[in-house]
Amino acid sequence: MNVEAKNLTYQPSGTKTPILSGVSYTFSEGCMTALLGPNGSGKTTMLRHFLAQIKSPEGAVLIDGKDSLSYSPKERSRILAWVPQNSSGESAFTVEDVVLMARYPYKGTWDDDSDEDRRIAEEAMETVGVLQFKKRDFTSLSGGERQRALIARALTQTTPWIFLDEPTSNLDVKHQIRIMQVLREKVDAKKTSSIVVMHDFNLVEKYCDKAILLKEGHVVAKGETREVLTPKLLREVYEVDFEVFEKEGQRFFVPKTQD
């Protein structure tokens, strides 16, 4: 199943410059793709198109060649899962309740949570390390714990595609690695392809197959991670000089400070 962005252009009414202009990209299945770019370069706006939260006047998102807006929310949610940067959940649902909500697209109006649903949710909570919190209120979790619970929820949705908006932004180093590892394993097992908005080039270099570099709503570079992550391109996009060290075939990016 292919997911494709076709000529995405987005300009909120009353603004002078578009947030996205003519972005096209075909996401390949069985890949972990990083979506890179400075703040305000259009990464989240691009994700929002995929989730049918906004509509591009000319362009479209195609799922299997069909406009994603022609799918019902339920159909779409069996294909694409989303991990938001922050969740707006405020009710006193337990972590387990929240994770189980992601089984919604597979249920009829009167179906209760089945043993299968519980097993999938339990496994997802286990992989991201929130199983011990499952009876706690979702709202009582810390930022990082919440973020992991949201990842567990997206995994419980068992979709072929998963879109993550800065999934590691609130996590400690151990959990950053754990989450990237989990996503990588899902890709390698050919279960879920992922698209990840990230700012940590070292994690991207280690885990992602492909990368897209956005600047001011345009695609500056796209392709294999190794080709996109170069000091020259990074300088052009981020206006920061990077030094690159190489150890055992992996490159490490360290920003050069001015002084």
Next chain:
Amino acid sequence: MKKEPLKTWTLTMAGGILAILLVIVVVWAAAVGSVSVPVSQSARIVISRLPFVNKEKILEGIPRTNKLIIWDIRLPRVLLAGMVGGGLAAAGVVMQALFRNPLADPQVLGISSGAAFGAAVAIAFGISFSVAGISSIWMFAFAGAILTMLLVFRVARIATSRSVTGILLAGIACSSMLTAAITLLMMWNHEKLEQIYLWMLGSFSSATWIKVGFMAIVLVGALACFIVLGRDLDLLSFGDHEAQSMGVSVKRTRTIAVVATSLLVAAGVSVSGIIGFVSLIIPHIMRMLVGPKNRRLIPLSFLGGAIFMIFCDMISRTAVPPNEIAVGALTQVTGAPFFLYLLWKERRKGERE
């Protein structure tokens, strides 16, 4: 997999106990009043109306006046109080889910003020007629509630494409505008001041079987919508975007839920006046008891609201005979301090953690 049989069992128990309690309260409340009727007679009169019951046998020995008082006067009033109380509580649960705000209630949306304004217009201009048992005041109140609701949604949609705060702000604005208009109506029509004021305070004293029937139809329809949408409402508490990403048809869910709540509240307010705090307190208490899942919360809140309202109405008509206390004032007087207590307790809990 562990299934938590205990929790399901507790919930069924809670529902069962509340349902039994409701039946007891209905029978009891019908027996209590200026003319006291034995509870056993009240129960027999209620039972006699059930299908497959031998009427003559069960009603044997009950004076005709008692039958009249219970069936024609008290029962419609008790049932109407129960349905309005339960309906307002259920509507409160749904509004709080829709607006993701534990303080959202029909008054905030301006629906109650709309009904009050409609009633005030009818009273102030002496519009008095009745069609098939439906009085003009009642009709005007219902129309006022529906028109206000349409106005609020119209404005909110133009302003911010149906966003949550947009609707709340539009509701608050309409509400204060209408309240001011009612005040003006009251000032220009001094002789009608008391009547308008009493209507606004809320009462079930004008209950009839026609009102009961009307309320029952709206109530059953709205509750059915709420229960069907229960899980969608759970997901909506994470916001429209997250709910949609998990498969909820957000626009459809919101539209159905908003229309059903508005009709329910409009029906409730038009037959009884403004009755505050039920839609705030009952859902709050039930949420503490059974958690936030709407499929459980809505039926249990309905039962709780019905019991609470019948009880309040019983006090309102028996506390200071021969006068009545406005039931709306009673729910405010008991509800507001209780609500403050809940907030205070919650805050203490928050501080300890």
